[in-house]
Amino acid sequence: MADKEDRMVILTDSISREKISIDPMTRKFYLELSEPSLEDNRADVDRLAAAVEKLLGPVTVPLELMRRIPGVLRDACWRVTVTVGMVAPGVWSLVDVEPGNTVRRHYGLAVDIGTTTVVVYLVDMHNGQILGKAAGYNGQVALGEDILTRIYLAGTPGGLEQLQRAVLDTLNDLIGRLAGEHGLAGREISAVAAGANSTMVHLFLGLDPSRICMAPYIPVVNNPGFIPAGQLGLKINPLAPVYCLPSVGSYVGGDVVAGVLASGLHRQPELALFVDIGTNGEIIMGNRDWLVGCAGAAGPALEGGVAECGMRAEPGAIDSISIDPGTGRVRYTTIGGAPPAGICGSGLVDCLAELLLAGIVDRAGRFRDGRREFVVVPAAESATGRDIVVTQVDINNLMRTKGAVNAALELLLESVGCELSDIDRFYAAGAFGQYLHLESAITIGLYPDLPREKMIRLGNASGEGARLVLLSNRKREEAEAIARNITYFELNANQVFMNKFIGSKFLPHTNLDYYPTVKAKLVERGLVGDGES
CATH class of the missing domain: 3.30.420.480 (Domain of unknown function (DUF4445))
Incomplete structure (x- = not known):
């Protein structure tokens, strides 16, 4: 007799809102085995394995469990729950044997x-x-x-x-x-x-x-x-x-494959763009028919400890900044409302965007008055007793980061013969993408200037993709298919990418017409001419 868990539960809270049947990486079965007798003198492990095989097919039993099985079977009066796990596609092995019915503790x-x-x-x-x-x-x-x-x-x-x-x-x-x-x-x-x-x-x-x-x-x-x-x-x-989860290459890893799986873009007919800016800026573009991807060094300029006053996103980190273009007055918020101790990545992006719109830096990211830093929080207000600043070096590093993302996106678009206007969905993945202010990211050119209703924050898509794979062997197979189907562009030795990178270090882009909403703001504030491109 066996009582197996219900694997037809429908999961509806994934990012893509797809309904899936639960078919997890490990399964649990409750078994009521017949006791050995002179008429049925099979070995203990063989008896247990035969009962599992009736439900699942061939299963292997590791030596360490062989040592435990005789005692567990007898102590439990031959009523046990077995856990089996996949060790290769379609190949199962015993993971555990427990007394009684523990199917629901899975x-x-x-x-x-x-x-x-x-x-x-x-x-x-x-x-x-x-x-x-x-x-x-x-x-x-x-x-x-x-x-x-x-x-x-x-x-x-x-x-x-x-x-x-x-x-x-x-x-x-x-x-x-x-x-x-x-x-x-x-x-x-x-x-x-x-x-x-x-x-x-x-x-x-x-x-x-x-x-x-x-x-x-x-x-x-x-x-x-x-x-x-x-x-x-x-x-x-x-x-x-x-x-x-499988990687595609050295710089497009399983976290990105997990994100694509969670977003569902690989099942959609519309062209979509997936961007995860962390240690690397990883970009996937495509739809249900094809996928291309690349990655470039991006995140270091946005991580704690790289900027002069940079810090991780923790209490006291400045996470948003606004600058009054008339007075230069700075407003900011900190994580947890704690006294300001430094600036995290989203605060750095905000600050550069506001410096541009306030006319304090030019489109090349240089301070117009030749200063070397901008004071966000004076020493008297900071938790450190020192000025919290964004320096010219910080801006230069951030310009390289956003330039790498610009160049990678342009390369992908040209490689498949698409225009930015062809993109129907933009997915911002990762913790940085979750908390980054979209308008600031667009203003500096870190994200493309697309209609805002097309832009979707995924949050921790890597963790959600991992959950889908944990709960569904079909999703694991889907993830492996995604990894196989992504055409990977290696940028480290790509001269076209390097040329685009060198020419991309302007705010928001060398060609202002790629960023019409940002251009309109700059024209309105008299920072560029209407005919400038």
């Missing part, structure tokens, strides 16, 4: 491993709901703020192990926090799906990332498949399958 993790922040969602795999969320800074930050520093460290003696341990410690801390809050044992968590960029996947799995940043930019693996949690050191069921 938990997994959807994980977004970011360069700066790690987010873990505890998911009820019986109904697809998110039970809890925990987030924290990636422990690797203490070893290197940026990707290149970490790649270099990974090549030093013991460096790779140090970096892997740092991210695993972060994950285990977040997992322990969630398990404690919801009264779970770590062993009850039976599956993990993770979205991460290519370098983060390598460091998470303990793989050498050194060739990612050297021509011809070749990763160790793009689709590592299913890996038992115990091999990685995650403090969950050691046989739980861990699945990292």
Whole structure:
């Protein structure tokens, strides 16, 4: 006799609002087995495996579970719940055996491993709901703020192990926090799906990332498949399958594939643009018929510690700025309403946009009066006792960031013979895209000047894509198809990109006609002539 979980629950709270049937990475079955007898003297493991195979097909049994099965079967009077997980497409293995009926206690993790922040969602795999969320800074930050520093460290003696341990410690801390809050044992968590960029996947799995940043930019693996949690050191069921969403190349990773999956743009007939500005500016363009993608260094200028007064998005960070064009008076807000201690990425973008519209900087991003910095908060008002400023160097770095995104987008459009006006949907992904003010991003040219109703914030699309894969094997197959179908443009050695990049460092763009709403504002304020392009 067996009682299996209902896998026809409809998930309706995904970003794309698509309805999917739950078919998770691991499954649980309640079994009532016949006791051994002289007439039925099968081995304990064989008896259990045969019962599972009637429901699912062939299943393998790991040695460590073979050791436990005889005792669990007898202690539970032959009434047990088994958990099985996928170890390869269509291949299942036993993950756990528990006494009694625990079918409804079925938990997994959807994980977004970011360069700066790690987010873990505890998911009820019986109904697809998110039970809890925990987030924290990636422990690797203490070893290197940026990707290149970490790649270099990974090549030093013991460096790779140090970096892997740092991210695993972060994950285990977040997992322990969630398990404690919801009264779970770590062993009850039976599956993990993770979205991460290519370098983060390598460091998470303990793989050498050194060739990612050297021509011809070749990763160790793009689709590592299913890996038992115990091999990685995650403090969950050691046989739980861990699945990292597939990457496309060195700089378009599984986090972007997860985002595309969550957005649903790959199923739509209309042309869509997906942009995730983090450590890299990753861009995917296409529809249900084709997909192209590329990535360029973008995020460092927007991350804490790079700007003179930059900081991460935490309490006290200035996250929005406005400047009165007549008086030059600055208004700002901080995260949590705390006294200002620095400026995070969205505040930097706001500030540059306002400096342009107030006529304080020109279209080349230079201060018109030759000053070297702009005071956002005077020392007397700041939490640090020092002026909080945006410097000319900060602006130059931000100009390079937005120039890289401009150039990458232009290259993609030209490569497929499309115009900006052909884009029907624009998806802004990631935490930065969630909190960035659209008008400011458009004003400086970081985002294209499209009708605002076409622009959609996705939030943590990487985490949502991971949840979809955790809950649906069809979605996992879909994610792998997305990765296979993206035509990847490598920009590091692309002369056309470099030429466009050099010519793109104007606000909002070299060609003002690409940004009609921004041009109208500049004309209205007398900062450019009506006929200027």
